Amino acid sequence: MTGKASTGMRKLRIVLWALVVVAAAGAGFLAYGPRPTGVSEVEAIYAKPFQLVNQDGAAVTEANFLGKPSVWFYGFTHCPDVCPTALAEMSALLEELGPDADKLNVVFVSVDPERDTPEIMKEYVEYFDDRITGLTGDLAQVSTMAKDRYIFFEKEPMEGGDYLMGHQASIQLVTADGRFFGTLATEEGFDTRMAKLRRLIGQG
Amino acid sequence: MQKFILGLAIAAIPALAQAHDFTSGSIFIEHPMIQEAPPNAPVLGGYVTIHNNGDVPERLMGIESKTAEKVELHQSVVTDGIARMEPLAEGMEIPAGATVSLGDDGTHAMFIKPDRRYQAGDEVAATLFFENAGPVEVVFNVEQRSAEAAPNHEGHSQ
Ligand SMILES: [Cu+2]
Numbered sequence: 141m142t143g144k145a146s147t148g149m150r151k152l153r154i155v156l157w158a159l160v161v162v163a164a165a166g167a168g169f170l171a172y173g174p175r176p177t178g179v180s181e182v183e184a185i186y187a188k189p190f191q192l193v194n195q196d197g198a199a200v201t202e203a204n205f206l207g208k209p210s211v212w213f214y215g216f217t218h219c220p221d222v223c224p225t226a227l228a229e230m231s232a233l234l235e236e237l238g239p240d241a242d243k244l245n246v247v248f249v250s251v252d253p254e255r256d257t258p259e260i261m262k263e264y265v266e267y268f269d270d271r272i273t274g275l276t277g278d279l280a281q282v283s284t285m286a287k288d289r290y291i292f293f294e295k296e297p298m299e300g301g302d303y304l305m306g307h308q309a310s311i312q313l314v315t316a317d318g319r320f321f322g323t324l325a326t327e328e329g330f331d332t333r334m335a336k337l338r339r340l341i342g343q344g
Numbered sequence: 345m346q347k348f349i350l351g352l353a354i355a356a357i358p359a360l361a362q363a364h365d366f367t368s369g370s371i372f373i374e375h376p377m378i379q380e381a382p383p384n385a386p387v388l389g390g391y392v393t394i395h396n397n398g399d400v401p402e403r404l405m406g407i408e409s410k411t412a413e414k415v416e417l418h419q420s421v422v423t424d425g426i427a428r429m430e431p432l433a434e435g436m437e438i439p440a441g442a443t444v445s446l447g448d449d450g451t452h453a454m455f456i457k458p459d460r461r462y463q464a465g466d467e468v469a470a471t472l473f474f475e476n477a478g479p480v481e482v483v484f485n486v487e488q489r490s491a492e493a494a495p496n497h498e499g500h501s502q
Pocket residue numbers: 220418419429452453454
């Protein structure tokens with residue numbers, strides 16, 4: 141899957157840059173060329189640059205997750221219910237998709253990168269499903285990345301110096317060229333979320 | 345692959361099949377339960393149902409356990425699309441004659457920094473502190489995560 145950037149990094153980088161160029165050309169086509177049906181006009185916010193670290197400790201950028209439709213959710217490991225539930229539900233959806241799950245990049249981004257190291261992310265994410273990529277990194281990088289994607293999060297201090305995080309609850313669906321496609325929410329029910337994922341895959 | 349997925353099947357067994365409960369005066373405490381979390385999870389979510397069979401309101405003030413650095417009562421809420429946790433500063437009220445669960449409306453006991461990994465089948469001793477009934481010793485059963493809103497595998501073809 142994605143993110144296995146540790147080997148052949150240079151070669152990969154060239155390929156990724158090529159993808160960026162292709163994506164940019166595609167974006168230009170969408171902006172100025174004939175309007176393709178079914179492709180939304182929104183900006184390719186998920187093509188905006190970032191540098192983060194995956195759960196294997198490898199550096200990744202936005203380009204690692206373009207070229208396939210993708211599913212993004214934001215959370216943190218100091219979270220007893222909302223985040224584990226989202227991860228468990230995502231795993232159930234991927235299970236139901238079967239081989240089609242490979243047509244998606246599924247990414248869980250830590251909004252608490254100060255505590256969520258790559259090692260912590262690895263054990264945490266892979267407990268639920270090793271098809272899910274976990275991302276963490278510099279707080280500044282995570283903040284920029286999230287802001288560029290209109291994802292809100294903030295630290296909420298508690299008594300005794302601890303803190304909790306408030307963060308975007310919905311799961312973001314993104315097209316292969318980085319455009320916002322829709323969201324998934326827990327309360328929608330399994331079948332609705334499944335149908336949305338299939339539509340996203342069909343969209344390419 | 346997914347180490348938790350067995351829970352989908354196990355969760356289909358009604359909770360009552362593993363009933364365990366605790367009584368103190370008119371307080372009946374049903375099935376304290378902790379959901380299994382990833383091996384390195386820094387927090388665990390605990391849930392319990394409390395019946396107040398008396399005729400005065402009762403209040404769960406807090407929970408303590410030697411297995412965790414501390415246990416806090418929280419409520420997870422989603423407002424304007426943002427998920428956050430808020431402390432239940434006043435604890436949880438159980439009106440006379442009523443049944444209230446930690447687990448309703450995003451409420452939970454958050455076991456912070458457990459002393460080791462707890463897996464399904466493990467037990468976590470804890471004390472519930474009530475305003476009137478005082479301390480009550482209970483045991484939280486650690487159970488597989490049920491992927492709540494996801495169906496069990498027979499269930500999704502409706
Ligand atoms: Cu909490």
